[in-house]
Amino acid sequence: MSKENTIKELQKILLADQINLDSDELYDAAADRYKKYAKAKKVLDVPSPTAIVYPNNTEEVKKLLTFAREHKINVIPRSGKTATEGGLENWKDDTIVIDSKRLDKIMKIDTYNMQATVQAGVQLQRLEDELRILGYTTGHSPQSKPVAQYGGLVATRSIGQFSTLYGGIEDMVVGLECVFPDGHISRIKNVPRRSGGPDIRHIVIGNEGTLCFITEVTIKIFKFYPENNQFFGYLTKDVDTGLKVLREVVVNGFRPSVARIYSEEDARQHFYHFHKDKCVLIFMAEGPKDIVTATANAIDAAVEKFKDGILEPVDPKLIETWFNQLNWSQQDLDDEFQGMVDNDKHDGFTTEVSADWETIPQVYYNVIERIKNEFPRIGDITMLGGHSSHSYINGTNMYFVYNYNIKCNPEDEMRIYHHPIQTIIVEETLRLGGSMCHHHGIGKYRNEWADEEHGSAFYMLEKLKEAFDPDGIMNFGTIFPQEEGVKYQK
Numbered sequence: 510m511s512k513e514n515t516i517k518e519l520q521k522i523l524l525a526d527q528i529n530l531d532s533d534e535l536y537d538a539a540a541d542r543y544k545k546y547a548k549a550k551k552v553l554d555v556p557s558p559t560a561i562v563y564p565n566n567t568e569e570v571k572k573l574l575t576f577a578r579e580h581k582i583n584v585i586p587r588s589g590k591t592a593t594e595g596g597l598e599n600w601k602d603d604t605i606v607i608d609s610k611r612l613d614k615i616m617k618i619d620t621y622n623m624q625a626t627v628q629a630g631v632q633l634q635r636l637e638d639e640l641r642i643l644g645y646t647t648g649h650s651p652q653s654k655p656v657a658q659y660g661g662l663v664a665t666r667s668i669g670q671f672s673t674l675y676g677g678i679e680d681m682v683v684g685l686e687c688v689f690p691d692g693h694i695s696r697i698k699n700v701p702r703r704s705g706g707p708d709i710r711h712i713v714i715g716n717e718g719t720l721c722f723i724t725e726v727t728i729k730i731f732k733f734y735p736e737n738n739q740f741f742g743y744l745t746k747d748v749d750t751g752l753k754v755l756r757e758v759v760v761n762g763f764r765p766s767v768a769r770i771y772s773e774e775d776a777r778q779h780f781y782h783f784h785k786d787k788c789v790l791i792f793m794a795e796g797p798k799d800i801v802t803a804t805a806n807a808i809d810a811a812v813e814k815f816k817d818g819i820l821e822p823v824d825p826k827l828i829e830t831w832f833n834q835l836n837w838s839q840q841d842l843d844d845e846f847q848g849m850v851d852n853d854k855h856d857g858f859t860t861e862v863s864a865d866w867e868t869i870p871q872v873y874y875n876v877i878e879r880i881k882n883e884f885p886r887i888g889d890i891t892m893l894g895g896h897s898s899h900s901y902i903n904g905t906n907m908y909f910v911y912n913y914n915i916k917c918n919p920e921d922e923m924r925i926y927h928h929p930i931q932t933i934i935v936e937e938t939l940r941l942g943g944s945m946c947h948h949h950g951i952g953k954y955r956n957e958w959a960d961e962e963h964g965s966a967f968y969m970l971e972k973l974k975e976a977f978d979p980d981g982i983m984n985f986g987t988i989f990p991q992e993e994g995v996k997y998q999k
């Protein structure tokens with residue numbers, strides 16, 4: 510179908526103010542933060558979508574998906590636009606972006622059953638603010654909290670800064686509603702647990718818009734006790750010591766909400782006022798008073814056990830202050846973008862992986878070594894390091910961070926800088942048995958390793974795609990590699 514005819518047909522389904530054809534907004538919708546520099550410099554090499562549409566309800570989502578499937582038009586579901594791995598990037602000439610913006614109702618806050626129901630376009634911060642007034646919290650706090658919305662948060666399997674206590678979004682979702690490309694609407698009911706076959710929530714959580722459009726989510730809520738919050742900070746002699754302390758606390762059965770170790774380099778950019786060129790270990794304990802006291806004692810004991818690697822404590826006030834300014838608002842995102850439009854030739858990127866306790870130090874040291882030895886533009890790198898920020902009983906994540914001066918055309922940045930570095934990180938992590946993506950999803954730029962990430966279990970993902978999206982209209986190129994997309998990747 511031609512773009513003109515697609516628009517004509519959309520006008521039969523929606524009102525004029527629900528269809529956005531503004532060329533600047535379509536250009537913006539062609540890519541996410543993966544190609545933010547090329548986007549800022551107006552050199553994006555991917556096609557703009559045909560239209561961005563704003564359904565008012567689930568029925569309209571159903572009509573849009575049914576129409577798109579009938580005419581084999583690509584669909585990109587969109588929520589807060591904070592995607593980092595190309596999940597919102599467009600690789601097809603005729604594409605409709607279905608935006609969750611008008612699905613913005615907080616349907617119910619149920620403090621007796623400890624759950625809240627929201628539509629996909631509700632910003633996490635909005636629900637959090639409402640809950641705080643009542644003395645509750647979502648427990649979910651990704652750095653993109655002021656901007657990210659529930660549709661995207663669930664679709665990417667996001668995780669927040671307090672995850673060691675509250676878990677990732679997959680631990681919070683109770684039930685949901687979603688629409689499949691054939692127009693079928695599924696509602697997964699809200700129950701505390703069941704053994705009615707495989708857990709079908711997990712078909713939807715993390716699907717990155719490749720199987721269905723999420724319209725509504727019910728999540729758990731938690732009592733909030735900010736008066737009991739305690740912060741802890743230490744300088745350590747190396748990353749290893751920090752990882753050992755994190756492990757000790759978690760393996761002993763304690764759940765601080767925050768448990769992090771920063772490498773020297775990463776600490777330098779976060780804690781400029783106290784890092785002293787050392788690694789920084791931080792914890793936060795929250796919850797009922799007795800639990801906080803027990804957690805604080807467990808942290809003290811773990812620090813004591815590894816005291817040979819602990820250099821000095823940090824004033825807890827400094828850690829608390831740092832935490833309070835960590836999140837990114839829309840203004841921060843806009844300012845960063847404007848900085849790139851105006852003058853910037855410096856960029857920073859991240860790649861987040863995970864592995865068990867035994868493997869994660871190896872992943873960290875091997876990756877840093879390999880980047881230093883193998884990356885041809887090492888002289889352009891201004892920072893290379895990482896931190897572990899989400900711990901589990903059997904392992905943790907590693908968030909590699911790297912900044913560089915861009916000494917190439919804007920359209921070549923990702924190919925020359927980020928992609929080769931990310932390739933080393935992914936290769937090394939997969940080689941050692943870890944996961945290449947801890948919380949940002951696969952998007953379009955880690956799809957080349959999706960098969961290797963899952964091994965023989967990739968079969969299950971492929972079958973899901975075949976079953977739910979047999980015409981391949983949902984977010985073409987995301988998670989599942991496509992020959993047609995290689996020209997945008999390399």
Ligand SMILES: Cc1cc2nc3c(=O)[nH]c(=O)nc-3n(C[C@H](O)[C@H](O)[C@H](O)COP(=O)(O)OP(=O)(O)OC[C@H]3O[C@@H](n4cnc5c(N)ncnc54)[C@H](O)[C@@H]3O)c2cc1C
Nearest residue numbers: 588589590591592596651652653658660661667668718723
């Ligand atoms: C500054 C910054 C900090 C970040 N910090 C964190 C962090 O701490 N933790 C973390 O996990 N992530 C983080 N991220 C990544 C990002 O915020 C998360 O992936 C977030 O969950 C995306 O939500 P969103 O509403 O912005 O989704 P979008 O960016 O709009 O979409 C993300 C993906 O979900 C799909 N999608 C969106 N809406 C729907 C829907 N209704 N139905 C089906 N699929 C849909 C899209 O197609 C896309 O593939 C950060 C990003 C930024 C820019």
